[in-house]
Amino acid sequence: MEALLLPENKLCFVYVLYVVVFMYFIVNVFIEAEHVCKEARCTVSSRQYAEEFKRQFELPGLHSGGAIMERAVVQVTLFGLLLVLASTLPNKDDWNIYSFHINSTVTSRYATTIITSRVANRMDDSKEIQFQVRIPKNAFISKFRMLIDGQVYDGVVKGKEKAQQQYTEAVSRGQSAGLVSSVGRTLEEFKTSVTVAAHKKVTFELTYEELLKRKLGKYELQIHARPMQPVKDFKIDVYINEKAGINFIEVKGGLSTKALANAITRTHEDKQARVYFYPTEDQQKTCDVCGEQGMNGDLVIAYDVNRDTSLGDIKTSAGYFVHHFAPSSLSRIPKNVVFVIDQSGSMAGRKMEQTRIALIHILNDLAEDDHFGLITFDSSIFHWKRELVQANKKNLESAKTFAQNIRDRGATDINAAVLEGSRMLNAHPREGSASIVILLTDGDPTSGETNLERIQSNVRRDIAEKFPLYCLGFGYDVNFEFLEKMSLQNNGVARRIYEDSDADLQLKGFYEEVATPLLTDVTMIYNGVTNLTQTNFSQYYNGSEIVVAGQITDNNIETFTPQVVAISKDRRVTFSDTNATVEYTGTDFDSHIQRVWAYLTVKQLLEKELVLSGAEKKKVKKEALELSLKYSFVTPLTSMVVTKPLGENTDVLHKPKEGETTQALPPLVGQRQLPRRKGSRAYSKSFRTQMFSSIPGGWPMLRYERLKSPPTNRDQDDMVASSVPLTHRFLLKTENLSLPLCFDVTGDVRLKLLHHPNRELSVNGELDTVMNGGFRRIVIHLKTDLHVEVDTNVITVREGQTTTHHTGQDLITAGSLTVMRRDKEIDVAVGDIRMVIYIHEKDGVEFLWPVLRQQPLDNNVTGILALKPAVYEEVQQTPSTKLKIKDQEIDVTRANAVDYSIVSSLTLDCWLMSAESVLQRRLDDFIVTQL
Numbered sequence: 001m002e003a004l005l006l007p008e009n010k011l012c013f014v015y016v017l018y019v020v021v022f023m024y025f026i027v028n029v030f031i032e033a034e035h036v037c038k039e040a041r042c043t044v045s046s047r048q049y050a051e052e053f054k055r056q057f058e059l060p061g062l063h064s065g066g067a068i069m070e071r072a073v074v075q076v077t078l079f080g081l082l083l084v085l086a087s088t089l090p091n092k093d094d095w096n097i098y099s100f101h102i103n104s105t106v107t108s109r110y111a112t113t114i115i116t117s118r119v120a121n122r123m124d125d126s127k128e129i130q131f132q133v134r135i136p137k138n139a140f141i142s143k144f145r146m147l148i149d150g151q152v153y154d155g156v157v158k159g160k161e162k163a164q165q166q167y168t169e170a171v172s173r174g175q176s177a178g179l180v181s182s183v184g185r186t187l188e189e190f191k192t193s194v195t196v197a198a199h200k201k202v203t204f205e206l207t208y209e210e211l212l213k214r215k216l217g218k219y220e221l222q223i224h225a226r227p228m229q230p231v232k233d234f235k236i237d238v239y240i241n242e243k244a245g246i247n248f249i250e251v252k253g254g255l256s257t258k259a260l261a262n263a264i265t266r267t268h269e270d271k272q273a274r275v276y277f278y279p280t281e282d283q284q285k286t287c288d289v290c291g292e293q294g295m296n297g298d299l300v301i302a303y304d305v306n307r308d309t310s311l312g313d314i315k316t317s318a319g320y321f322v323h324h325f326a327p328s329s330l331s332r333i334p335k336n337v338v339f340v341i342d343q344s345g346s347m348a349g350r351k352m353e354q355t356r357i358a359l360i361h362i363l364n365d366l367a368e369d370d371h372f373g374l375i376t377f378d379s380s381i382f383h384w385k386r387e388l389v390q391a392n393k394k395n396l397e398s399a400k401t402f403a404q405n406i407r408d409r410g411a412t413d414i415n416a417a418v419l420e421g422s423r424m425l426n427a428h429p430r431e432g433s434a435s436i437v438i439l440l441t442d443g444d445p446t447s448g449e450t451n452l453e454r455i456q457s458n459v460r461r462d463i464a465e466k467f468p469l470y471c472l473g474f475g476y477d478v479n480f481e482f483l484e485k486m487s488l489q490n491n492g493v494a495r496r497i498y499e500d501s502d503a504d505l506q507l508k509g510f511y512e513e514v515a516t517p518l519l520t521d522v523t524m525i526y527n528g529v530t531n532l533t534q535t536n537f538s539q540y541y542n543g544s545e546i547v548v549a550g551q552i553t554d555n556n557i558e559t560f561t562p563q564v565v566a567i568s569k570d571r572r573v574t575f576s577d578t579n580a581t582v583e584y585t586g587t588d589f590d591s592h593i594q595r596v597w598a599y600l601t602v603k604q605l606l607e608k609e610l611v612l613s614g615a616e617k618k619k620v621k622k623e624a625l626e627l628s629l630k631y632s633f634v635t636p637l638t639s640m641v642v643t644k645p646l647g648e649n650t651d652v653l654h655k656p657k658e659g660e661t662t663q664a665l666p667p668l669v670g671q672r673q674l675p676r677r678k679g680s681r682a683y684s685k686s687f688r689t690q691m692f693s694s695i696p697g698g699w700p701m702l703r704y705e706r707l708k709s710p711p712t713n714r715d716q717d718d719m720v721a722s723s724v725p726l727t728h729r730f731l732l733k734t735e736n737l738s739l740p741l742c743f744d745v746t747g748d749v750r751l752k753l754l755h756h757p758n759r760e761l762s763v764n765g766e767l768d769t770v771m772n773g774g775f776r777r778i779v780i781h782l783k784t785d786l787h788v789e790v791d792t793n794v795i796t797v798r799e800g801q802t803t804t805h806h807t808g809q810d811l812i813t814a815g816s817l818t819v820m821r822r823d824k825e826i827d828v829a830v831g832d833i834r835m836v837i838y839i840h841e842k843d844g845v846e847f848l849w850p851v852l853r854q855q856p857l858d859n860n861v862t863g864i865l866a867l868k869p870a871v872y873e874e875v876q877q878t879p880s881t882k883l884k885i886k887d888q889e890i891d892v893t894r895a896n897a898v899d900y901s902i903v904s905s906l907t908l909d910c911w912l913m914s915a916e917s918v919l920q921r922r923l924d925d926f927i928v929t930q931l
Contacts, residue, residue, distance in 0.1 A: 095119065095120065095121055095122055095123065095127065095129075096119065096120045096122060097117060097118070097119050097227055097228070097229055097231050098118055098119070098120055098231070098232060098233060099116070099117070099118040099231065099232075099233040099234075100116070100117050100118075100225075100227045100231045100233070100234050100235075101114075101115070101116045101117075101233075101234075101235045101236075101237070102114070102115050102116075102223055102225065102235070102236045102237070103116075103236075103237045103238075103239075104221060104223060104236075104237070104238045104239070105238075105239050105241075106212065106221060106238070106239070106240040106241070106242075107241045107242075107592055108241075108242065108243065108313070108315055108322065108324070108592070108593075108596070109211060109212045109214075109219055109242075109305075109324065109547075110209070110210075110211050110212070110592065110595070110596045110599070111209065111210050111211075111212055111221055112207065112208075112209050113135075113139075113207070113208055113209075113210075113223070114205065114206070114207050115133050115204075115205070115206045115207075116203065116204070116205050117131055117203070117204045117227070118201060118202070118203045118204075119196070119201065119202050119203075119204075120199075120200075120201045121196040121197065121198060121199065121200055121201070121202075122199065123198060123199075124198050124199075125198050126195050126196065126197050126198060127195070127196055128193050128194070128195050128196075129193060129194060129195075129196050129202055130191060130192070130193040131191070131192055131193065131194075131204040131206075132189065132190070132191040132226075132228075133189070133190050133191075133206055133224075134187040134188065134189050134190075134224040134226065135187060135188055135189075135190060135206075135208050135224075136186060136187060136188075136208075136210055136222055137185075137186055137187060137188050138210050138211075138213070139208040139209060139210035140208060140209055140210070140599065140602075140633040140634055140635060140655075141190065141206065141207070141208045141633075141634040141640060141653070141655070142207050142208060142209050142631070142632050142633055142634070143155070143205070143206070143207035143632065144192075144204075144205070144206050144207070144640060144642060144653075145204075145205050146194055146202060146203065146204055146205075146642075146644070147202065147203040147205070148194065148196065148200070148201075148202050148203075148645060149197070149200055151645070153642075153643045153644055153645065154643065155640040155641065155642045155643065155653070156640065156641045156643065157628070157629060157632045157633070157634060157638050157639070157640050157641075158629075158638065158639055158640075158641055159625055159629065159637065159638060159639075160636075160637055160638055160639045160654060161914070161916075163638075163639030163640075163641055163652045163654070165891050165913075165914065185498060186222060187222075187224055188655070190206065190653065192204075192642050192651050192653075194644055194645070195645075209595065209599060209633075210599075211547065211596060211599055211600060211603075213545075214304075214326060214543065214544055214545035215513060215543065215544065216512060216513065216543040217304060217542075217543040218302045218303060218304045218543075219302065219303055219304065220300055220301070220302045221238065221300070221301045221302075222253070222298055222299075222300050223236060223238070223298060223299045223300075223301075224297070224298045225255060225295050225296075225297065225298070225299065226294075226295065226296045226297075227294050227295065228293050228294060229293055229294045230281040230282075230284040230285055230294045231281070231284070231294065232281055234278070234279060234284065234295075235276070235277070235278050236275075236276070236277035236278075236299060237274070237275075237276055237277075238274065238275040238276075238301055239272070239273075239274050240272065240273040240274070240301070240303060241271065241272050242271055242272075242303075242305045243271060243313070243315065244271075244305040244306050244307070244308070244313045245270055245271050245305060245306035245308075246268060246270070246271060246272070246273050246303055246304075246305060246306070247303070247304045247305055247306050248303060248304060249266065249268050249273045249275075249301065249302070249303040250301075250302050250303070251264055251266060251275055251299065251300070251301055251302075252300045252302065253297065253298040253299045253300035254288065254289040254297030254298055255277065255279075255287070255289065255295060255297045255298060255299045256299060256300075257287070257288060258287060258288060259283055259286050259287040259288070259290075260277075260279055260283055260287045260290075263277055263278055263279040263280070263283055264276070264277050265277075265278075273303065275299075275301055277299055279295070307326060307327070307328055310327050310329075310575045310577055311325070311562065311564065311575045311576065311577040312324050312325035312326060312327070312564075312575075314562060315593060316552060316557060316560070316593065317592070317593040317594070318555070318591075318593070318594060319551055319552050319554075319555035319594075320549065320550070320551055320552065320593045320594045320596075320597050321526075321529070321549065321550060321551075321552055321560065321593065322547065322548070322549040322593055322596045322597065323524070323526075323547065323548045323549070323562060324545055324546075324547055325524070325540075325545065325546040325547070325548070325564060325575075326544065326545040326546065327518070327519075327575065328542070330518040330519065330542075330568055331518075331568065331569060332367075332516050332517065332518060332542065333432065333433060333434045333517040333518065333519075333520065333568070333569050334367065334369040334370055334371070334430075334432065334433045334434075335370050335371075335433060335434045335435065335436065335515075335517055336370070336371045336372070336388055336425055336428055336430060336433050336434070336435040336436075336467075337366075337370065337371075337372050337373075337435070337436050337437075337438065338372070338373040338374070338375070338388070338421040338424050338425055338436075338437050338438070339359065339362075339372070339373070339374050339375070339438050339440070340375055340377065340417050340418060340420075340421040340437060340438065340439045340440070341355060341359065341374070341375070341376045341377070341406065341440050342376075342377060342378075342412060342414075342417075342439075342440055342441035342442055342443070342474075343376040343377065343378055343382075343406050343407065343408055343409065343410075344377075344378040344379075344408065344409070344410055344411055344412040344442075344443065344446075344784075345378070345408055345409060345410060345411075345784040345785075346408075346412070346442050346443045346477070346784075347408045347442055347474070348408040349408075350499075350503075351442060351474055351475065351499065351503070352406065352407070352408050354503040354504040354507070355406070355440065355474075355504075355507070356403055356404060356406055357504040358503075358504040358505075358507035358508050358511075359374075359403045359406075359507075360400050360403055360404070361504070361508050362507070362508060362511045363391075363396050363399055363400055363403065364396070364400075365511070365512075365515060366391035366396065367391065368390070368391055368392060369390075369391075370390075370391040371388040371389060371390055371391065371428065371430065371433070372388060372389070372391055372399070373385065373387070373388045373389070373421070373424045373425075374399050374402060374403070375417065375420060375421060375424075376406050377412075377413055377414075377416065377417035377420075378408075378409050378410030378411055378412065378413070378447070379410045379411040379412070379413050379447035379448070380410065380413070381413070381416055381417055381420050384398070384399055384402040386424075387424065387427065387428065388424055388425070388428040410447070410784065411446045411447035411760060411783075411784060412441065412443050412444065412445055412446045412447055413445065413446075413447040413448035413449075414439070414441060414445040414455060415445060415448050415449035415450075415454075415455040415458060415459075416448050416449070417439070418437065418439055418455075418459050418469070418486075419458060419459065419462050421437045421439070422437060422459065422462040422463050423462070425437065425466075425467055426462070426466070431570050432569040432570035434467075434517035434520050434539055435466070435467035436467055436468055436469075436470060436492075436514060436539075437463075437467065437468075437469045437470070438470045438472065438511070438514075439469065439470070439471045439472065439483075440472045440474060440497075440507070441471075441472075441473065441474065441478065441483070442473070442474035442475050442477060442478050443477055443478055443479075444478075444479045444482070444755075444757075445757070446757060446760050447760075450757030450758065450860065451757075451860055452479070452482050455482075455486070456482075456485060456486050456489060459486055459489075459490065460489050460490060463490045465490070465491065465538075467490075467491075467538070468487075468490060468491040468492035468538050468539060469486065469487055469490035469491075469492040470487060470492045470493060470494075470495070470510075470514065471483035471484070471486060471487045471492065471493075471494040471495075472494070472495050472496075472497050472507065472510060473494060473495070473496050473497065474497045474499070474503070475497070475498070475499045476499070476929040476930070477928070477929060477930055478496075480494065480496060481610070481925075484610060485610050485611055488607055488610060488611050489611055491537075491538035491539075492538075495510050497510075513541060513543070513544065514539075514541055515541075516541055516542035516543070517539050517540070517541055517542075518540055518541065518542050518568070519539065519540040519566040519567065519568055519573075520538065520539050520540075520566065520567045521538065521566060521567045522536070522537040522538075522539070522540050522546065522564065522565075522566040523535065523536055523564070523565045523566065524536075524537075524546065524548045524562070524563075524564055525562070525563040525564070525565060526548075526550065526560070526561070526562050526563075527559060527560065527561045528552060528553050528556060528559030528560045528561065529550045529551060529552055529553060529560065530550065530551050530553055531550055531551045531597075531601070532548065532549075532550035533547075533548055533549050533550065533597070533600045533601055533604055534548070534604050535548055540566070547600065549593075549596055549597035549600050549601070550597065551597070561576075562576075563575065563576040564576070595631060598627055598630070598631045598633070599631075599633070601627060602624050602627050602628055602631075602633060602635055605620050605621075605623055605624035605627070606624055606635065606636060606637070608620045609621045609624060621637065624637055625637045625638065634653060634654075634655045635655055636654075636655055638655075639652050639653055639654045639655075640652070640653040641653075726746070726747070726748075726767075726769060726770070726771050726772075726773075727744045727745070727746050727771065727772060728744065728745050728746075728767050728772060728773065728774070729742055729743070729744050729745075729772050729895075729897040729898070730742060730743055730744075730745060730864070730897070730915075730918075731897050731899055731901075731908065731910060732867055732869070732870045732918055733869055733870065734869055734870045734871065734872075735869045735871065738872075738874075739894075739908075739909055739910055739911050740870065740897075740908060740910045740911075741870045741872070741883075741910060741911050741913065741918045742895060742897040742910035742911065742912050742913075742918075743912070743913060743914060743915040743917070743918040743919075744912075744915065745767065745915060745923065747767075748766075748767060748769070749766075749767055749927055750764055750765065750766045750767070750927065750928050750929065750930070750931055751764065751765050751767070751864055751926055751927060751928070752764055752862070752863045752864065752925075752926050752927065752928050753765050753778070753850055753863050753864050753865045754833075754835070754852065754861065754862075754863040754864075754865045754866055755861065755862045755863050756833065756856055756860075756861045757860055758860060759782070759830065759831060759833075759856075760782065760783045760784070761780070761781070761782050761830055761833070762780075762781045763778065763779070763780050763781075763835070763850070763863065763865070764778070764779050764781075764928050764930075764931045765777065765778045765779075765848070765850065765931075766778075766931055768845070768847045770842050770843060770845050770847055772842075772897075772898060773840075773842055773845065773847045774840060774847035774848055774849040774900055775847060775848040775849065775850070776791065776847065776848070777789060777790065777791050777848070777931060778790045778791075778837060778848055778850055779931040780817070780828065782814075782815060782816070782817050782830060783815075785799060785800050786798070786799050786814055786815055786817065787799075788812075788814070788817065788819060788828075789931075790819075790826060790837060790848065791848070792839055792846040792847065792848060793807065794806065794807055795807075795812065795819060795821065795826070797812060797814055797819075799814050799815070806819075806821075808821070809821050809822060809823075816830055816831060817829070817830050818830075824838060824839045824840075824903065825837065825838050825839065825903070826839070831856075833852070833854060833855075833856045834852075834853045834854035835850055835851065835852050835853060835865070836850070836851050836853050837849070837850045837851075838850075838851065838900060838901075838902075838903060840900050840905055849900035849901065850865060851865070851901045852865040852866065863926065864926055867919070870885075870918070871885070872884060872885045872911075873885075875889060876889075881893070881894065881911070883911060883913070885917065885920070886920060888917075890913050890917045891913070892911040892912060892913045893911070893912045893913075894909060894910075894911065894912070895909075895910055895911075895912035896908060896909050896910060897910050
């Protein structure tokens with residue numbers, strides 16, 4: 001979490017300072033030159049240089065005896081100017097984060113955290129101050145406000161479509177607007193800024209809420225602190241109140257070690273616990289995760305509660321209840337598990353090595369009464385054994401040998417692999433056991449059945465709700481939404497495994513969560529209630545927890561009776577502890593229980609929306625949106641519009657879904673090759689790039705940043721590359737003569753241009769840094785071993801282990817792919833597909849623009865280039881224009897866009913709307929993380 005002041009004129013001061021220093025030394029050189037010339041009788045030309053310099057700068061002649069005195073005057077004058085300029089440069093003491101507080105209150109596992117940052121502008125002119133925080137991915141922001149000069153500016157939560165329309169209109173008028181970035185491991189990043197007048201102060205306050213999830217026997221509250229400078233008044237206060245009693249509490253994380261350990265105070269008394277973290281300014285500079293810019297790390301508070309009754313912990317208030325169910329005194333259930341491991345070519349290298357290591361660790365953890373199967377797959381399936389076997393020593397050693405010899409190769413037939421894993425479990429019924437399938441893959445299906453919906457349907461048919469499917473998506477290239485939907489359809493969950501040095505530990509960690517089933521077919525039964533959250537669970541694992549919330553009919557506590565029915569090993573068990581009391585809490589708790597219900601309901605509705613289709617999907621989405629707006633939750637369906645003082649641009653915050661790609665740039669500095677100006681030398685300059693994986697701990701960043709107008713000076717050889725996201729406008733033409741539709745893609749993103757599963761063909765493109773320009777690079781992948789990269793100068797072909805570079809106009813043939821360059825266009829043909837890549841130029845920079853000239857016969861082709869012509873109806877013209885697309889009315893703005901799909905580009909009028917409205921699906925479905 002950071003608050004940062006951005007001085008506006010610092011670079012200007014630095015440049016002037018450099019000029020003055022240069023003048024100071026040049027003057028001294030020529031003064032000395034004149035003196036030496038007089039002494040040594042130098043040539044006329046040398047004396048003329050000195051005299052000409054004096055005349056140009058109107059310096060008095062330095063003659064004989066007055067030379068020394070006059071030289072001193074010049075030196076003193078210039079030195080004085082240096083001091084004046086230096087004194088005007090901003091320094092650290094000109095601005096100050098004088099207070100940074102984080103207060104977190106946890107009541108019945110529901111955490112409400114408030115971050116308050118107070119910043120003073122100590123300069124004599126207005127400055128832009130940023131507020132940037134990292135919050136848990138599982139949380140919903142529920143409030144944001146700024147206090148400036150006694151005036152409060154509150155953020156307002158709106159439906160995403162309304163906020164997106166506001167954003168689109170702002171961009172079309174050349175104004176600023178906020179966009180999102182990405183989701184990663186555990187944190188998201190929120191950022192906004194405001195201009196603060198000279199010698200004034202601003203207070204930022206952000207509130208977010210989350211239901212802590214129990215994993216491996218404990219809850220964890222994660223707080224990240226990154227103020228960007230040592231703060232005199234820095235405090236983290238955590239208060240935990242659990243009516244069931246707190247069993248243990250521990251503090252860990254990067255801010256809890258060594259130099260900072262004595263800054264932590266912890267108290268624990270039965271049902272309450274407090275953690276105080278008050279580091280001094282010196283401590284904020286000297287710890288392991290500290291430096292001159294202060295702290296940059298996290299504080300993690302882990303705890304668990306007492307579990308006295310088998311029925312669990314139930315609380316009611318103001319007509320709502322929440323039930324935490326986590327019995328622990330149960331015998332483990334033997335399990336049947338099939339591991340389905342992707343060994344396709346994309347798993348090559350460290351992915352495959354880490355998978356082997358993790359698999360061997362997991363096999364070592366199997367209990368002897370467990371039964372297991374192991375299959376690997378690429379375009380074919382490879383069995384260790386065709387049936388499940390007992391996890392005895394002999395079988396485990398054989399399976400580990402098989403795991404050690406897994407090698408990457410071939411394509412990816414996910415459909416056949418998961419169906420085979422399901423067949424193995426269905427063929428191995430065992431009384432008193434729990435069955436699960438664990439799929440590990442890193443990519444899209446490219447072999448066998450490749451239609452995603454048909455794969456999901458096949459898997460759902462074969463599993464038939466008999467056991468859960470857990471999908472582990474390895475890396476960022478995987479189609480995570482496909483895996484998530486398939487898991488949810490089969491009572492499982494999907495988890496992303498990040499490509500990092502600890503990937504094997506991530507795999508092992510996930511397995512540990514599901515390693516010990518205690519109950520199956522769990523049904524939560526309640527009388528006298530309505531609007532319940534999920535009540536049926538396929539399995540309950542040791543160390544986890546089931547949470548259910550709902551509304552009590554007419555707030556009649558007398559008719560409210562809870563019961564849990566489940567299967568433990570081979571017998572049916574009922575939890576209905578008649579001695580358990582349903583605790584009623586007072587008025588202070590009223591809104592708390594209700595917000596837990598709302599939070600859990602919205603989370604589960606969002607999961608349902610992913611799985612459902614048609615009218616059911618719309619109904620669930622509508623319910624989730626209404627609840628999000630009612631409780632002011634920033635969810636994937638809503639956005640927060642951040643209001644600011646008059647004259648400043650409005651910002652819009654969106655919460656992305658898992659796997660969503662950034663559209664704004666984080667403040668991380670890397671080196672990047674910029675486009676080459678035509679006819680100039682190649683060069684490289686500093687550029688702020690997306691580097692999410694390099695954040696300490698592998699945390700993600702949820703960027704929320706205003707877009708600024710692009711620079712008008714296009715002389716990129718003489719300017720530092722801008723970190724401001726640029727906009728590229730795309731056209732979707734119609735079949736008739738009506739206006740085309742247009743939409744903007746903002747930021748440095750990579751787009752899926754074409755994907756033809758049956759031909760194992762993919763075409764991806766990386767946008768350039770020219771405002772409303774085109775693509776810097778386009779990469780074509782055919783099968784697993786042929787890759788063609790096209791830029792404006794070179795065509796690079798990688799076939800197997802051979803790489804060739806082509807700069808001329810020769811015909812290039814590689815397998816079934818042919819490429820031909822002709823002046824300003826490049827023709828690409830693969831079977832029944834023909835694509836032309838035009839080379840256009842804007843502001844002296846060349847870029848690419850692809851056009852699909854011949855559509856493939858197969859209907860299973862996706863990507864930007866495969867979009868069908870737009871069909872719409874104009875239903876309203878005043879007071880604003882509305883278009884009707886597939887029974888949906890959309891507000892549009894008349895704008896213009898450049899048509900680059902022809903040799904000589906033209907500017908056309910178009911109807912501007914959000915990308916989602918034009919594409920009729922999320923823009924993220926067309927974004928890839930790697931070319």
